[in-house]
Amino acid sequence: MGKVRKKRKNTYNYNINRKKLKIRARKKMAPRIACDELRRAWDDSRSVATNLAEMGLAADPNKALAVRAETDTSTEPKYVRKPYVLKELKAAASLPSKHTMGISSDMVFYVRHMVENYGEDYKAMARDDQNYYQDTPKQIQRKVDLYRRHHPDEYKALITSRTKQ
Incomplete structure (x- = not known):
């Protein structure tokens, strides 16, 4: 035999401000x-x-x-x-973007070392001992290009000092 269910009567809650709830819901739904x-x-x-x-x-x-x-x-x-x-x-x-990604000081040191020693020979850079993360020549080229975009004057100085030697 089944149990008898007791149904609770719905009562109005006077403590809730329904107008404020409607405004909050509309603000939440708005993009x-x-x-x-x-x-x-x-x-x-x-x-x-x-x-x-x-x-x-x-x-x-x-x-x-x-x-x-x-x-x-x-x-x-x-x-x-x-x-x-x-x-x-x-x-x-x-306006220039505020969210441009900067270059870390470690990466600047890494790229300077590579460019000073090898110029634009990315295959030789990939075989260097400083290449701790074993970057491929293409990955090193991307890092050098990023450095070139952020620090064009310093890059030109590195290249000119390399050609003078």
């Missing part, structure tokens, strides 16, 4: 816009496509860049209500 320029110009009452169109951006790249050549070849959007967003984005893109 977080990482770009400061877009976040400042964003209007929550409008759709994504409308917001982007007002800023001069495209929601659908297939519609923005047609496959066939059209008679109107202007790249600027026609109806831009917030052109300052494009200007701010271009200005932010032209």
